[in-house]
Amino acid sequence: xxxxxxxxxxxxxxxxxxxxxxxxxxxxxxxxxxxxxxxxxxxxxxxxxxxxxxxxxxxxxxxxxxxxxxxxxxxxxxxxxxxxxxxxxxxxxxxxxxxxxxxxxxxxxxxxxxxxxxxxxxxxxxxxxxxxxxxxxxxxxxxxxxxxxxxxxxxxxxxxxxxxxxxxxxxxxxxxxxxxxxxxxxxxxxxxxxxxxxxxxxxxxxxxxxxxxxxxxxxxxxxxxxxxxxxxxxxxxxxxxxxxxxxxxxxxxxxxxxxxxxxxxxxxxxxxxxxxxxxxxxxxxxxxxxxxxxxxxxxxxxxxxxxxxxxxxxxxxxxxxxxxxxxxxxxxxxxxxxxxxxxxxxxxxxxxxxxxxxxxxxxxxxxxxxxxxxxxxxxxxxxxxxxxxxxxxxxxxxxxxxxxxxxxxxxxxxxxxxxxxxxxxxxxxxxxxxxxxxxxxxxxxxxxxxxxxxxxxxxxxxxxxxxxxxxxxxxxxxxxxxxxxxxxxxxxxx
Amino acid sequence: xxxxxxxxxxxxxxxxxxxxxxxxxxxxxxxxxxxxxxxxxxxxxxxxxxxxxxxxxxxxxxxxxxxxxxxxxxxxxxxxxxxxxxxxxxxxxxxxxxxxxxxxxxxxxxxxxxxxxxxxxxxxxxxxxxxxxxxxxxxxxxxxxxxxxxxxxxxxxxxxxxxxxxxxxxxxxxxxxxxxxxxxxxxxxxxxxxxxxxxxxxxxxxxxxxxx
Numbered sequence: 001x002x003x004x005x006x007x008x009x010x011x012x013x014x015x016x017x018x019x020x021x022x023x024x025x026x027x028x029x030x031x032x033x034x035x036x037x038x039x040x041x042x043x044x045x046x047x048x049x050x051x052x053x054x055x056x057x058x059x060x061x062x063x064x065x066x067x068x069x070x071x072x073x074x075x076x077x078x079x080x081x082x083x084x085x086x087x088x089x090x091x092x093x094x095x096x097x098x099x100x101x102x103x104x105x106x107x108x109x110x111x112x113x114x115x116x117x118x119x120x121x122x123x124x125x126x127x128x129x130x131x132x133x134x135x136x137x138x139x140x141x142x143x144x145x146x147x148x149x150x151x152x153x154x155x156x157x158x159x160x161x162x163x164x165x166x167x168x169x170x171x172x173x174x175x176x177x178x179x180x181x182x183x184x185x186x187x188x189x190x191x192x193x194x195x196x197x198x199x200x201x202x203x204x205x206x207x208x209x210x211x212x213x214x215x216x217x218x219x220x221x222x223x224x225x226x227x228x229x230x231x232x233x234x235x236x237x238x239x240x241x242x243x244x245x246x247x248x249x250x251x252x253x254x255x256x257x258x259x260x261x262x263x264x265x266x267x268x269x270x271x272x273x274x275x276x277x278x279x280x281x282x283x284x285x286x287x288x289x290x291x292x293x294x295x296x297x298x299x300x301x302x303x304x305x306x307x308x309x310x311x312x313x314x315x316x317x318x319x320x321x322x323x324x325x326x327x328x329x330x331x332x333x334x335x336x337x338x339x340x341x342x343x344x345x346x347x348x349x350x351x352x353x354x355x356x357x358x359x360x361x362x363x364x365x366x367x368x369x370x371x372x373x374x375x376x377x378x379x380x381x382x383x384x385x386x387x388x389x390x391x392x393x394x395x396x397x398x399x400x401x402x403x404x405x406x407x408x409x410x411x412x413x414x415x416x417x418x419x420x421x422x423x424x425x426x427x428x429x430x431x432x433x434x435x436x437x438x439x440x441x442x443x444x445x446x447x448x449x450x451x452x453x454x455x456x457x458x459x460x461x462x463x464x465x466x467x468x469x470x471x472x473x474x475x476x477x478x479x480x481x482x483x484x485x486x487x488x489x490x491x492x493x494x
Numbered sequence: 495x496x497x498x499x500x501x502x503x504x505x506x507x508x509x510x511x512x513x514x515x516x517x518x519x520x521x522x523x524x525x526x527x528x529x530x531x532x533x534x535x536x537x538x539x540x541x542x543x544x545x546x547x548x549x550x551x552x553x554x555x556x557x558x559x560x561x562x563x564x565x566x567x568x569x570x571x572x573x574x575x576x577x578x579x580x581x582x583x584x585x586x587x588x589x590x591x592x593x594x595x596x597x598x599x600x601x602x603x604x605x606x607x608x609x610x611x612x613x614x615x616x617x618x619x620x621x622x623x624x625x626x627x628x629x630x631x632x633x634x635x636x637x638x639x640x641x642x643x644x645x646x647x648x649x650x651x652x653x654x655x656x657x658x659x660x661x662x663x664x665x666x667x668x669x670x671x672x673x674x675x676x677x678x679x680x681x682x683x684x685x686x687x688x689x690x691x692x693x694x695x696x697x698x699x700x701x702x703x704x705x706x
Contacts (some may be wrong), residue, residue, distance in 0.1 A: 106644055106674050118678075124652050143644055154648035178645040219594045219619075245554070290552035293691050294673070350496060365674050446541070 016310040020253075021315045027257035028264055036060030037216045037265045041223035041373040044336050047272040061265075068264050070281075071271035077236050077317035079278045081139055081172035084193060084466070086203040090138045091173055092280065092319035095351025098138045099344075099379055100133035102359045104145035104161050105367040109332070111454045116254070116330070118149040119367060121491050124164050126458045127359075130369055132169035133461040136374065136379040139164055139172040141209070144182075145380065150492040153485060158182050160491065163478050165470070166193070173205040174237060180224045183208060185481060187232060189474050193466070197232060207235035209282070212262045214242040223269070230270040230277035237321050237354070238266045239282025243295055245304075245383050246288040252305060259283045260312055279356055282321035283309035284455045294363050297326040298339035303346040310350040322352025325375035326360035332370055332447065334362070340375055344382045373454045377428045384424030427453060496520055496536050503564065505538035507546065508558030509518065513566035527570045528579060531610065539609050539696075553601075562703040565674045582609070583703045585640040586628040588616040590649035595642035598672055601692040602638060602665055609634075609696045622653040625662050634666055636699055639685075641672040648676075651683045658684075671695055680699020 016024070036054075039045055039061045049055035054062040078093035090098050103426050104127065108119040124146040131140045142165055144158030152160060158178040165173045166189070177183045186206065187197070194200035208229045210222040229236040239264045242248035248255040263281055270277045285305035289296045296302065308325050313320035324343030329335035347355045358366070358371040389395075400415045430446045442453070465471070479489040496519055504512035545551040584597040585606050589599050596618045603694055607613045616628045629637050637657070641647040650670055657663055667686040670679075680688035687702050689695030 106647075106676070106679070145644055148648060154645065158645065175646060213594045217594060220590065243597070290554060291549050293553050363673060365676065401609075454661070 006091050010054055014311065015304065015350070016311050021311060024253060024256050024312065024314070027253070028261040029068060030286055031216070031257060031261040032063040032068060032265055033065060034062070035216065035261075036062045037218055037262065039218050039223065039269075040220040041218075041227070043227060044218070044223045044269055045047070047269060051268075063265055063268060068268050071264075072266040072316050074271050075316075075318060076276055076278045077319070078203075079280060079319050081207065081235065082205045083172065084166065084170040084205050086194065086199070086205070088203070089205075090354075092353040094353075095191040095267065095314070096353055097322070097348045097351055097355060098353060099136055099139050099347075099355045099358055099375070100139040101127070101134065101137040101372045102141055102143060102357060102367055103127035103131060103165060104143045105360065105365060106145065106149075107362075107366040109330075109361060109366055109368040109370065111368075111370045111451055111458070114331075114451075116366060119145060120149055121146045121160065121164070122366075122441055124161055127367065127369055127372070128165050128168035129461045129463055130372055130454070130457055132171055132463045133457045134372060134376040137171075137358060139174065139354070140169055141174040142176065144176050144178050145173070147492060152492060153487075155179060155182060156481060156485060156487070159185055159478070159481055162186055163189070163474065166190075167466060170464050172205045172207065174209055177210070177225055179210055179221065180228065183225050183228055185477070187228070187234070189241060189477050192473055192477070193470055201233050202236055203345075204383075207237055207280070209237040210266075212238065212240050212266055214240050214247040214262060215258055216262060218262075218266060218269075225264065226270055227273050230273035233274055233277050235278045235280060236270065237280040237282045237356075238270075239262060239284055239321055241284045241286065241295065243286055243288040245290065246293075248285070248369040251307070252285075252301075255285050256283075256312065257304065258492065259285045261310065279318065279322050281309075281313035281318040283313070284321075284323050285309055294328070296309045296328050297323075297357070297360065297363050298328045298335065298343075299435065300342070303342055306352065307350040310352045315350065320351075322347045322350075322355035323357050324352075324355045325358030325371065325378075327363065327371070328361075328363055330362045330366070332368065332374070332450070336371060337374070340371070341378055341382075344375065344378045345386075348379075348382050348386050355443050369458065370450050372452045373457070374428060374450055376388045380424060381426070465475075496523055496525070498525070498530070500542040501530065501534045501566070502538040502541075504533060505559055505562045506542055506706040508555060508562050510558070510562040510565040514568070517566040518569055521573070527573045528623050530570065531567075535563055535566060536610060539688040543693050543696060553692070557601075557604055557608075560604050562607040563610070570573070582611050583635040583699070584612045584614065584627065584632050584633040585636040585638055585699065586614045586616060586632055587640070588625060588628070589618040589640045589642075591619055591621045591652065592647050592649060593641050593643055593646035594618050595640075595672075598642060598692075599638075602671060602695045603688070605692040605696050606638070606699060609700070611699065621684060622649070622656045625653050626656055626662060629657075629662055635703060636667050636669055637662075638669040638671070638695070638699070639674065641670075644674050647672065647674050647679070650685070654683050654685060667699075669695065669699060669702065 045055045081090040083089045104124045108123045142161045144161045146161035148157035189198045190206040191200045201483040210225045242259045248258045286302045310320045324347045327336045327339045358375045428450045482489040501516045530655045614632045669687040671689045672687040687698040689698045
């Protein structure tokens with residue numbers, strides 16, 4: 001039920017050795033106690049001050065090492081995300097790797113005609129269903145965009161995205177959360193579905209996310225959201241995106257030390273608010289591309305640095321937010337395939353627990369349903385490649401080898417029948433021989449098969465509906481959000 | 495006789511001290527400061543911009559060229575002011591309310607300064623009305639707005655609407671930029687210009703000014 005990689009544990013693959021991890025950890029503690037972090041929230045300053053930090057200058061709050069070490073002791077090492085109905089579904093722990101889809105971005109690469117256009121409400125419905133259907137995407141992370149291009153105010157668009165997810169997918173759901181009010185509304189609606197705030201805490205199907213700003217700034221909005229999430233003890237993905245050479249040193253160890261300091265200080269604050277509040281360590285350290293000045297989603301350095309950060313997270317026994325399934329490319333093609341393959345490989349090898357950004361293109365300005373479907377296939381392929389091999393009597397099959405003997409055939413043997421289904425079978429990649437595209441069978445190009453599969457799921461997948469009574473209750477809540485802004489409760493048409 | 499082409503070369507190669515020395519020497523020899531700017535300094539930055547666009551230069555190399563330009567301009571600015579010559583144009587630049595990201599804004603600011611603009615950076619998390627106020631205070635010909643997040647880019651529309659109401663649009667051109675911003679978005683909200691990166695922002699700003 002949970003994911004493809006439950007048995008995967010390839011800890012011999014390492015970017016950093018123990019000594020290097022310790023040095024980065026110590027460097028982060030040095031940064032926190034000597035350089036300090038900006039903290040723009042009165043409550044956060046009070047909490048930090050009360051626990052022994054020097055908060056006399058909010059621009060440079062100095063946090064001593066023992067406060068950080070104490071927080072690391074109380075932060076949970078395992079977070080279980082549930083389905084909408086409260087069934088445990090995704091277990092974020094150890095080296096287990098899971099992936100999540102993205103339903104919305106400013107633009108969409110339409111699978112029907114391969115063209116780029118603004119992403120609208122109907123697209124977000126399609127994408128939510130797609131994520132619900134794809135087996136290797138086990139949760140969803142919305143950017144809060146549905147309806148904005150159609151004239152909904154931004155804060156409302158965020159909540160409409162969220163409601164579309166709730167209605168069209170039963171998988172765990174996270175959100176970028178436009179502001180504190182949206183977070184409160186989202187917790188309220190999720191509590192209603194869960195049967196109460198305490199029930200939601202015990203069986204969370206919702207996770208929040210906040211972003212400190214590199215270098216070393218905890219903004220008010222992020223802090224307020226984190227304090228609310230900690231108060232409810234709901235899973236909080238805290239993630240930072242340092243750009244080596246721009247917002248962090250151009251050397252990778254320094255970039256990791258800065259990112260780690262940001263996350264450790266945020267963790268410390270959350271534990272002060274409520275011991276045991278779950279945090280997912282979200283580090284997306286990268287370079288700045290010095291030719292284009294973009295944050296390159298397909299860079300090899302991103303894989304290297306996210307892999308190294310995963311080891312830091314695991315060094316602390318914290319679940320890790322990884323990154324894969326995204327590309328700088330604007331079309332489904334060579335660049336997309338190879339960048340995403342490299343990311344999926346690194347994610348699984350390093351054991352990132354919660355791998356996000358599946359489906360993003362053109363440095364996170366466009367969502368591609370086809371890329372989600374392709375990544376689903378690549379995840380399957382990666383899982384098949386990185387399986388732990390069994391070596392025992394049954395798998396060595398010496399009796400069978402003796403029976404078949406030299407020159408014989410294994411094809412019609414029961415042993416073959418019993419075991420061949422462990423071979424991975426591609427759905428999109430084309431393995432047919434021959435030159436007859438379109439002929440019966442599989443002689444279509446992989447690009448055609450990808451489009452066909454994507455459209456088939458969008459057109460045919462029916463998610464498990466929310467119970468009728470619940471649906472009308474949450475729709476009432478949504479109506480009140482519209483009314484708060486003086487609007488009628490209707491989704492704008494195209 | 496001073497070889498002024500060395501000023502252009504010093505800027506192109508990011509040699510700020512060299513650029514300053516040649517400029518000071520030229521002023522001592524009573525070279526017209528406007529000629530220094532128009533014949534040597536601006537063409538140097540144009541060449542840097544061209545090389546960056548052609549991917550022959552990396553961003554930090556363009557930035558040190560802008561730094562050299564800025565330093566070389568220092569002894570010239572008071573002379574221009576004294577003779578009543580305006581600087582290229584005044585720019586107010588900031589990141590929208592709700593957004594604390596400033597690296598992109600800073601890059602554009604540095605590049606505009608390097609291109610000779612007088613840049614007033616009003617910081618991050620700036621409410622719409624503060625943009626308008628700053629434009630009025632500095633009598634700016636360009637307002638440059640930055641947003642990094644999809645959740646904050648709608649704030650740009652607010653600023654545009656407020657700018658429309660406050661009647662500054664006929665004297666001030668509005669330039670938008672940031673990772674999620676596209677030409678289509680800029681058109682939709684009615685901005686005057688959009689720069690895909692810091693280098694492009696400079697040429698867009700120049701074009702907006704020369705259209706005036």
